[in-house]
Amino acid sequence: MKVAQAGLLALGVGLSGLAQADLVALKGDISYWAYDGHAEMNNTAPFSKEKLDNEGAVQFSVALEHPVPIIPNAKIRYVNLDTQTEKSVAGQSNYAVNLDHADFILYYEILDNVVDLDIGAGATTLNGDITNFAGQRTSIDETYPIIYGTVGGKLPFTGLSAKAELTYSNFDDAQLTDALAEIQYNFIDNMLVDVGVKAGYRIFTVDLDDYNRNDIKLDFKGPYIGLNAHF
Template sequence: MKKSLILLAALGLSGNAAADTLLGLYAGAQLWNFDAKGGFADESNLVNYNFDRDNSASLYVALEHPVPMIPNIKIRRTDFDNEGTATLTGSYTFGDQTFTEQSNLLTQIDLTNTDYILYYELFDNDLITFDFGLNIKDVDGTINVQDASDPTIQGAEDFSGFIPLLYSKFATEMPLTGLGFYAEGNYLSIDDHTVYEYQAALTYYLMDNLALDMRVQLGYRAFKMELNDLDGVYTDLEFKGPFAGIEFHF
């Protein structure tokens, strides 16, 4: 109890400096406007689709602390769905349904995923920070395909799995301006799976005081998911586009 009171007093007296040294809680939200390309199948012979331009929302929280050897943690959830069309040049089987040559197909994909990121601050000062760690991406996907002329002809596949990714983040700030920049990325290439996700953004502090920091983000984000037989699904999908966000630091 006494230790807890001492910690709270230190936080109150030292403001943001103590928060960064002892305990930091971050919460943020982003809206991503992306273009999509690529295709999928339940075998290695993929069919490419023409996807709509769409929006995706992400929410995240992160906790940083000073305890040695125990990693900081960040959890991010991205709600992700899109629609597309394709005209077949040959027969195509998906979700135990065979579609004939010249069929016009409609697809709806849901690639909602959650990142569980464990990381260490290898370098951290007022100007530059560098984080490195491991991201366990929990993918929970659903893909539906139907014949545009006969919606009763349809197939669907559900797939899920945990994908381990290397995680890193670099950030820098320009003193006395409120301006900053960061680049964050996740990457994996193993057993014919290639997954990467990165974002880079300019940031600006709208609020910077003892109780709360608030900054806005404007940047670019990309996500590629090339899977080889994850729950029987093969994909080669890529999503890219600008995003805007806001982050709070307590």
């Protein structure tokens, strides 16, 4: 009897571990984004749209998923945008931009098989500043609501997949659009973990009307490469 009880206990522990493994999934990715773009502050000299230098930044995201239907999954994305314009005055860039950008997203998996579809909402934060050649600094510290969607597809038995992702906000004289498209190849694909390499293109635009008496327009765009893991 004791042997049978011990066997049942061991089986129960094993099944519990498998159940927990199936209940919660953790997704993460990290990539290097090589971007350029433009900056403009209509009420601050030099009163023109200026091209930004080619720069690069590490961007990452983490997502937690589970099978409980009424509770949304959660995702965080982050990137720091630190760049300046190509043109300068007396050695000072016409504009210098240093901006932290993060998304906090709650979403539902509508489809999760050969075709993936996620829809959700959340908040996006902008924190940093823009400084012109005369040293005039405009600080940005704002949070805006966003809608979120992603759609993707897998090519069975190849390890190849593709997806497109979008967040959008149009609230309180602010319009923000963040869109990307990427392809991925999983070189590890088993029951414990999937790991893949990916390449894509991202576009992020910020349009703030009458923000601290300035109309601020920023756009960042360019390709990225990175790694993705699914536990």
